[in-house]
Amino acid sequence: MIINGVTIDQTFAEAFPMKATRAIITAQNEKWAMISAQAMTGFATSVIACGCEAGIERVLSPSETPDGRPGVSILIFAMGGKGLAKQLETRAGQCVLTSPTSALFAGIDEGKQIPLGKNLRYFGDGFQISKKINGKRYWRVPVMDGEFLAEATTAQVGAVGGGNFLVLAESQPQALAACEAAIEEMRKIPNVIMPFPGGVVRSGSKVGSKYPALGASTNDAFCPTLKGVTQTDLSPEIESVMEIVIDGLTKEDIDQAMRVGIQAVCDMGAEQGIKRISAGNYGGKLGPFHFHLQEIMA
Amino acid sequence: MSALTLTMKHRLDQRVDMSPLVCHKLAGLTPEQIGAIELQCGKQKIRVDSLFKIQGDDTQNLIIANSFAKLDYIGKELQGGQITIEGDVGAYLGMQMQSGVIHAKDDAGLYAGCEMKEGLLQIDGNAGDFLGAALPGNKQGMKGGRILVKGNVGERAGDHMRRGAILIEGDVGAYCGSRMVAGTIAVMGQCGRYPGYAMRRGTLLFWQAVQAPATFNDCGSHTLAFLPILFSSFGDLNSHFAEPSEVFNRVQRYGGDLAETGRGEILVKLA
Known part of the structure; x- marks a missing residue:
């Protein structure tokens, strides 16, 4: 898509x-x-x-x-x-x-x-x-x-925590500008919050670490400075990735927030350096609620 | 279904105990069965149909018409439904009522709403002494619900009151809120002597200036955030208390009764 x-x-x-x-x-x-x-x-x-x-x-x-x-x-x-x-x-x-x-x-x-x-x-x-x-x-x-x-x-x-999507851009300022536009739209949606500073997180995590005491560590597959030294998920032109995390009272609330947020990012488009939207997917280890990006944006 | 209407045929010399005629006890009964109920009248028992003309069949909407001031215990322990009384009523109106609505369109006697637990008691006329109070010897009066009086009220209103709200559009007599344990009494008119006598906790809210007893100390003028919330809870009433123009949050606060635990308060509206 x-x-x-x-x-x-x-x-x-x-x-x-x-x-x-x-x-x-x-x-x-x-x-x-x-x-x-x-x-x-x-x-x-x-x-x-x-x-x-x-x-x-x-x-x-x-x-x-x-x-x-x-x-x-x-x-x-x-x-x-x-x-x-x-x-x-x-x-x-x-x-x-x-x-x-x-x-x-x-x-x-x-x-x-x-x-x-x-x-x-x-x-x-x-x-x-x-x-x-x-x-x-x-x-x-x-x-x-x-x-x-x-x-x-x-x-x-009961509520749902940890809904998210990743914004992959050609530069750090472009990634941040896209996330700011997304947050502005997402804040209009009731029953959700984006808990990180300004609604945006730059240090997305994966489950587990080489250090036994840590339950989470940097998501190296999306770290642009590690493209050459780890099993990366980034193409060569991606220089910055930022994440928006959403907590909502229901799954439907998060669906709606993700939809307007991703749409705001896409409205900026490839011309402004936005290349991909991805999501934190931990192979089912994290939780039972799955938000499929393409279904949400269909 | 039309309201079950009991129209009084003639007035008696003796007082009548009306406590059997409450909505929950009449549920499922035919007018004939209701007519056969016996009421205590002095030393005698008299049938309902000998005293009242019976019309209608909705036992959850009871109207007592042509009432007079010797009909006692109307709505005693009421558990749901509505009772409307046209004419004066005697003592103990709505005593220990648990839910529902009682609407007296004229005056009520002593001990109206005494030991009431929940529901709404509205009196369009005046009410006698010991409104919402405890029965003699008991330690707790009104424990919940709301009493609205559009006229004046006698002495000892809210004596031993524990919870709930008494709203008085007219004047109130002496010892208003005496021995009050908690709850709220609001009075738009004048107040008699010794308001809050021996009150432990609770709120007396006055629209007019009062002479606070010597055992209450002036705590100054304040803006209290709970007052608009309290007034909004009166919004469903057919009363001056529901009018937006009556909402205020600036009051003079007197703390007391310091001869007791001193955790009660008299609040007087500031212009």
């Missing part, structure tokens, strides 16, 4: 099941909601070392938030429910509770309930106040700027 001169490999991305939740952070204005959201989703690029993968889903207008203030919705993914609950609580406690004027709400109602503000309330040292409104419990925790309002719980749902 070739789109606008860009070859779409006959391969697939492999993804794996995860647990996820959504939280809504509001504040006095969008600036401070975003600051809090960025703090909460910081250092959350990969479960390999961060404990979770998290990102900002979108900005919410005051009419879309529970307290009528500007807000930001974030998604957090982890390999299991316990890990998710721990990451959520730790990050909410250190990044939202601490952030001026912030409030924190559940972004998903249906599903197994996990603590959001339920345990953060103890920061109130006995002065915290519970309010049960429309069947939902909220905690009002007195803090130095007024009150921190947090919904007691949010719901955990």
